[in-house]
Amino acid sequence: MAALSSYSMPTEQPAFSFQNQPQSHASGGPTQHSFYPYTDNGGSTLGISGSSFTIIAGDTRMTSGYNILTRYAPKLFRIGGEGPEHAGAKIVLSVVGFAADGQALQERLDMVVKMYRYQHGKDMSVHACAQRLSHILYNKRFFPYYVQAILGGIDEEGVGALYSYDPVGSYEREQCRAAGAAASLIMPFLDNQVNLKNQYEPDAPQGLEKPQLQPQPLDRQTVEELVRDAFTSAVERHIEVGDGLQMMVITKDGIEELYSPLKQD
Amino acid sequence: MTSIGTGYDLSNSVFSPDGRNFQVEYAVKAVENGGTAIGIRCKDGVVLALEKLVSSKLLKKDANKRIATVDRHVGVVHSGLLPDGRHFVSRSRDEASSWRSTYKAPIPVSSLANRMGAYVQAYTLYSSVRPFGITAIVGGYDAETEVDVDGAVGSGPKSGSGGKSKGVKEGGPYLYMIEPSGLYWGYYGAATGKGRQSAKSELEKLKLDPKDGDCISLEEGVKEAARIIYVAHEDSKDKDFELEMTWISAVSGPTKGRHEEVPKELREEAERLAKKSLEGEDEDEEGKMEE
Amino acid sequence: MNHNPQAWGRPRDDVYGAYNSQYLPQHHGGPSAHPTTHTQSPIVTGTSVIAIKYSTGVVIAADNLASYGSLARFTDVKRLKPFNRKAVVGFGGDVSDMQYLDRLLSSLDVQENYSHNNDDPEDTKALMSAKNLHTYLAKVMYKRRSDFNPLWNSLLICGLDEKNKPFLATADLLGTTYSAPTLATGFGAHLAQPLLRKAVPDEEASQKLDKETAVEVVRECMKVLFYRDARSMNEYSIAVVDEKGVELKEKEKLENQSWAFADQIRGYGTQTV
Numbered sequence: 001m002a003a004l005s006s007y008s009m010p011t012e013q014p015a016f017s018f019q020n021q022p023q024s025h026a027s028g029g030p031t032q033h034s035f036y037p038y039t040d041n042g043g044s045t046l047g048i049s050g051s052s053f054t055i056i057a058g059d060t061r062m063t064s065g066y067n068i069l070t071r072y073a074p075k076l077f078r079i080g081g082e083g084p085e086h087a088g089a090k091i092v093l094s095v096v097g098f099a100a101d102g103q104a105l106q107e108r109l110d111m112v113v114k115m116y117r118y119q120h121g122k123d124m125s126v127h128a129c130a131q132r133l134s135h136i137l138y139n140k141r142f143f144p145y146y147v148q149a150i151l152g153g154i155d156e157e158g159v160g161a162l163y164s165y166d167p168v169g170s171y172e173r174e175q176c177r178a179a180g181a182a183a184s185l186i187m188p189f190l191d192n193q194v195n196l197k198n199q200y201e202p203d204a205p206q207g208l209e210k211p212q213l214q215p216q217p218l219d220r221q222t223v224e225e226l227v228r229d230a231f232t233s234a235v236e237r238h239i240e241v242g243d244g245l246q247m248m249v250i251t252k253d254g255i256e257e258l259y260s261p262l263k264q265d
Numbered sequence: 266m267t268s269i270g271t272g273y274d275l276s277n278s279v280f281s282p283d284g285r286n287f288q289v290e291y292a293v294k295a296v297e298n299g300g301t302a303i304g305i306r307c308k309d310g311v312v313l314a315l316e317k318l319v320s321s322k323l324l325k326k327d328a329n330k331r332i333a334t335v336d337r338h339v340g341v342v343h344s345g346l347l348p349d350g351r352h353f354v355s356r357s358r359d360e361a362s363s364w365r366s367t368y369k370a371p372i373p374v375s376s377l378a379n380r381m382g383a384y385v386q387a388y389t390l391y392s393s394v395r396p397f398g399i400t401a402i403v404g405g406y407d408a409e410t411e412v413d414v415d416g417a418v419g420s421g422p423k424s425g426s427g428g429k430s431k432g433v434k435e436g437g438p439y440l441y442m443i444e445p446s447g448l449y450w451g452y453y454g455a456a457t458g459k460g461r462q463s464a465k466s467e468l469e470k471l472k473l474d475p476k477d478g479d480c481i482s483l484e485e486g487v488k489e490a491a492r493i494i495y496v497a498h499e500d501s502k503d504k505d506f507e508l509e510m511t512w513i514s515a516v517s518g519p520t521k522g523r524h525e526e527v528p529k530e531l532r533e534e535a536e537r538l539a540k541k542s543l544e545g546e547d548e549d550e551e552g553k554m555e556e
Numbered sequence: 557m558n559h560n561p562q563a564w565g566r567p568r569d570d571v572y573g574a575y576n577s578q579y580l581p582q583h584h585g586g587p588s589a590h591p592t593t594h595t596q597s598p599i600v601t602g603t604s605v606i607a608i609k610y611s612t613g614v615v616i617a618a619d620n621l622a623s624y625g626s627l628a629r630f631t632d633v634k635r636l637k638p639f640n641r642k643a644v645v646g647f648g649g650d651v652s653d654m655q656y657l658d659r660l661l662s663s664l665d666v667q668e669n670y671s672h673n674n675d676d677p678e679d680t681k682a683l684m685s686a687k688n689l690h691t692y693l694a695k696v697m698y699k700r701r702s703d704f705n706p707l708w709n710s711l712l713i714c715g716l717d718e719k720n721k722p723f724l725a726t727a728d729l730l731g732t733t734y735s736a737p738t739l740a741t742g743f744g745a746h747l748a749q750p751l752l753r754k755a756v757p758d759e760e761a762s763q764k765l766d767k768e769t770a771v772e773v774v775r776e777c778m779k780v781l782f783y784r785d786a787r788s789m790n791e792y793s794i795a796v797v798d799e800k801g802v803e804l805k806e807k808e809k810l811e812n813q814s815w816a817f818a819d820q821i822r823g824y825g826t827q828t829v
Contacts, residue, residue: 007769034596039730062734067745070736100698143702249675261630334669358670361664369659523669 009018038146039064041099042240044077044180046230047150048194049075049160051217053251054152056162057227058091058180059235059262060244062099071243071264073099075180078107078248078255079151080113090153091129091247095168096180097147103232105145109133124154130163130171138169148179182234182241187217189233192216193226220249228260235262276392288396292445295398299344300506301497304402306473307486310514311404312527313342314490316498317504330526332511335351336361336379338371339405340511340524344458345445346398353401355383358543374405378441378449386447396445400457403443406513408522418447435530436500438513453480460497467493483514485544487527491535492542499543506537574603575785583625598650598708600624602635604744605646605712605786606777608752609722609737609762610770613798614714616644617774619782620806621789622651628789634806636793639665642800643686644695649729650708657707660696661689686715686723686797690733698731706730710741715797722762722798734791740777743785748777767796779810 039094042063047056058075061068077148081089093109093201095102112132116124124132130132130151137145155161166176178186191197196213204210218226228245235242242265271277273279276286282289301316332342333354341357343350358379364372381403388396442455454468471489472480481489489509494508510532516522527535558564567575580586598620607616622630635647636657645661647654668684691712700707706729717723725735737759738752755773756762774794782788790810794802 003778035701035704035706037704037730039732041732064732067746067749070734070739072736075732098730098732100733101703103733104698104731274627337666337669362666365663365666 009206013059025214038101040097040181041069041144042181043073043074043096044045044178044182044186044231044234044238044241045077045094045096045148045150045161045177046178046186046190046220046227047094047152047164048176048190048223049162049174050220050223051159052154053158053220053225053249054092054154054162055220055227055247055249056094056152057151057245057247058094058096059241060246060259061240061262063240065110066239068243074246075102076246076248079106079110079129080117080195085179086110090250091126091135092152092250092255094150094152095147095150096178098145101145101148102147105136105147105149109137112136118211126151126155126161126163127173129153130161130173132164132167135162136168136169137165139193144168148183150177150179152248153250158252160250166240176202178230180241182238185234186230189230190226224258226247231262277388277394277396278390278392281540286389286446289446291365292396292398294447295402296345296400296457297459297461299346299399299458301341301456301458301464301494302344302400302402303456303464303468303479303490303493303497304342304404304440304442304454305450305468305471305490306404306438307483308475308480309438309518310406310483310486310512311438311440312486312521313340313402313404313511314481314494315342315344315509316458316494317507318508319507322505327507330509332509333357334511334524334525335377335403336365336371336405337523338408339374339377339410340513341401341402342509342511343401343402345398345400349398350401353381353385353397353399356384357403360384371408373407373436374403374439374441376449377512378403378439378443378451382443382447382449384447385443385445389446391455393487398443398445402455402457403441403444404439404513405524406438406515406522408516437515456493456497460494460500462499464493464497467496483489483512483518484531487531488535488538489533492539493541495508495536495543508532510535557575558697573779578826588689590696597805598653600651601632601787602651602654603633604709604748604781605648606740606742606744606748606752606774606781607646607712607724607738608713608756608765609714610765611763612646612722612768613716613767613796614724615770615794615796616646616712616714616776617778617792618648619778619789619792619795620644621791622785624786626786628787631789631791634793636795636804636806637661637756638717638802638804639686639689640668640683641711642683642797643689644795644797644804645689645804646712646714648712652707653707655734657693657696657711659815677788678721685718687725688714689713689715690725690727693734694727694731697727697729701729701731712739712741715802716799717720720799738795739757743787744777744781747780747784751777751780760814768796771796775808775810779813782810782813783815 044060056076060072060074062070062073075094077093078086078089079093081087085157095105095108097114113124113129126220129185133151134166146167148187151163153161161173163173165171178190196215199213200210231245242262243260245260250257273281299396303314305312315331332340335341335354335357339361352384358507360377361372364535385397388394420507440452440455441449442452443449453473456464465490490510491508498506510527511524512520512527513524514520574609578587602622609613618635620632622633623630636644638644639661672759675691693711693713704801708729710728712726714724724739726735727733728738737756740748744779758766778792780826782790792808793806794808
């Protein structure tokens with residue numbers, strides 16, 4: 001029935017030649033805004049933490065519908081550090097969703113972290129920064145920043161830290177997280193490869209009690225390869241992902257940035 | 266009649282029995298001690314020049330500019346109490362900017378002078394305030410070409426009603442001087458500050474009135490302005506000074522209708538000529554003495 | 557006459573009916589139920605703006621048409637606005653919002669010139685670059701969208717950055733910003749961008765491109781846009797920004813048009829095959 005009703009049958013009354021009937025304002029209610037303040041700029045991000053490092057990655061394509069707006073729009077941002085170049089920063093924020101909100105969020109968090117250093121004379125810890133980011137998002141819950149954020153760094157024990165967020169500030173620390181357009185493609189892959197879900201002791205006998213493989217901390221080389229595999233595969237299956245892969249590796253020594261091309265189709 | 270001890274000089278808004286406002290006259294005294302400032306209205310633009318007395322050797326050279334840009338096409342130079350001048354400039358900028366937002370066009374120099382004159386005069390009326398301790402020289406160029414009313418859709422009709430009338434030109438270079446009383450006149454050449462007397466007598470020698478035939482060009486004006494500031498400085502030769510000069514031409518001229526600093530090369534050339542002409546005078550005097 | 561002086565000289569309610577205050581503003585007794593309303597759609601609009609970076613500068617172009625729906629309403633509207641000798645802004649979208657932004661930029665320029673003069677070589681560094689201007693405009697656009705009162709435009713901001721390197725970026729009504737060696741707004745994103753990207757696929761290619769080729773590519777794109785965009789016209793403005801300053805031409809005509817392709821088109825109109 002729904003399919004039928006979208007087609008308007010010829011009637012006796014004068015009709016419009018186009019499908020969309022004008023909305024009636026005769027009801028007396030106030031005119032509603034037709035302006036929608038959000039858009040989706042596509043792309044995907046991903047973070048994995050190890051025992052002494054955290055890797056955050058994202059593709060560099062930015063889209064609007066079927067248009068590629070640009071092939072290089074980074075979704076990864078250094079937070080804190082000195083000056084506009086963020087020298088010495090040890091926290092990375094990745095944002096995917098509505099790019100303008102992502103930019104605004106990045107600028108706010110960066111300002112907060114820099115102010116923290118000016119006022120307290122020490123760098124903000126990742127877990128403090130993570131909590132603060134949650135507050136920033138939650139404070140705008142009635143007009144949210146339309147982004148999925150992932151925050152990465154090294155915690156006070158020197159262990160890789162990774163936090164993931166929803167648009168209104170709900171957050172948790174995780175081992176790995178994929179976000180954005182291809183999250184549904186990448187996340188199951190990470191579950192299987194990082195947390196070893198659905199992998200069992202190969203030598204154990206078949207049956208209900210077959211023991212699961214226990215996840216072990218991964219080394220940097222393995223994680224980098226996982227990230228590359230995740231993105232090259234996502235590029236094949238998702239039109240909003242591609243062009244370039246940007247990776248930031250956070251260790252106790254700072255942030256190392258890597259870039260490699262992805263398919264442009 | 267002296268003002269001291271009579272009580273009539275203690276407040277604005279009180280006249281002395283012979284009809285004077287002593288507070289305003291004291292403000293004029295403040296101006297008379299300031300560095301000389303002049304303005305010359307030439308054929309194709311206006312020059313503003315200032316003898317900036319160096320109050321300390323610790324100040325950076327050529328920094329701390331004193332001639333202010335008020336709007337694209339208007340500059341202000343003042344002599345007297347510096348902070349009062351700053352406030353005058355700030356108010357002028359507000360007036361110019363609010364004119365733009367109301368009329369979508371640059372403020373005519375005459376209107377700016379009128380408004381600032383009214384503003385300065387208001388500070389002579391109330392006992393709660395004191396008059397401005399400055400005399401300001403306002404120079405500007407009202408565009409002769411039909412200015413593109415910014416933001417206009419299209420260029421409008423070429424002729425006829427709402428169009429342009431041929432051969433009629435408005436605008437040109439304008440120069441005004443506003444005194445602490447709020448009094449202002451339009452001038453061909455204006456001078457204020459310590460060396461105003463000698464500056465004025467030099468200005469009077471220049472051809473500035475268009476009714477007397479061709480008056481001096483902007484570039485000549487720049488050179489004369491530099492010379493006059495050097496002449497005016499003769500009386501306080503013991504003090505160091507820097508010459509600050511700005512100019513405004515028509516859209517077709519060297520500054521493209523904007524108020525700008527005179528380019529370094531031209532200013533240095535003008536200063537060189539100014540020094541030379543002074544040396545020439547000295548030599549003449551020495552020559553006479555020998556005779 | 558009655559004993560209520562406030563009613564004297566006013567139309568009598570029993571004769572003329574009560575005064576209809578419907579259209580008065582709220583503080584004069586107008587209806588109070590209405591919320592504040594803002595622009596909900598653009599009215600008079602400009603179509604695409606296109607731009608390309610080359611080795612030492614940027615070329616930008618937009619046609620001179622302002623449309624009122626499908627009516628070609630104003631045919632001499634200049635949509636490229638030079639800000640200073642380092643930056644030009646190209647406006648697509650609502651023309652009244654463009655005029656507002658133009659006035660905003662004029663007052664910004666006046667304020668910029670309060671503090672410094674252009675002749676001092678040290679001051680050139682302080683001259684607002686295209687990058688600075690883009691940041692400013694992006695914040696204006698984002699603020700307005702966040703207030704639900706958007707400026708209905710797509711802007712291309714081009715020129716030189718603070719290191720005098722070519723700069724090109726965009727900002728739109730949502731406050732979205734991005735940068736690329738070639739950019740096109742509106743219909744240009746579909747029609748011109750592929751042609752521009754063919755000439756300049758990446759940043760490296762744009763650093764090798766010379767000015768003449770860049771201008772030629774842009775002119776070719778303006779032609780294609782005129783062929784296929786119904787809200788376009790054959791007179792346009794084109795600007796080149798490089799270290800020498802802004803070179804703006806506002807009355808360019810499309811040349812060497814070729815409509816030979818027209819009779820190859822099948823699928824519309826009355827042709828039988």
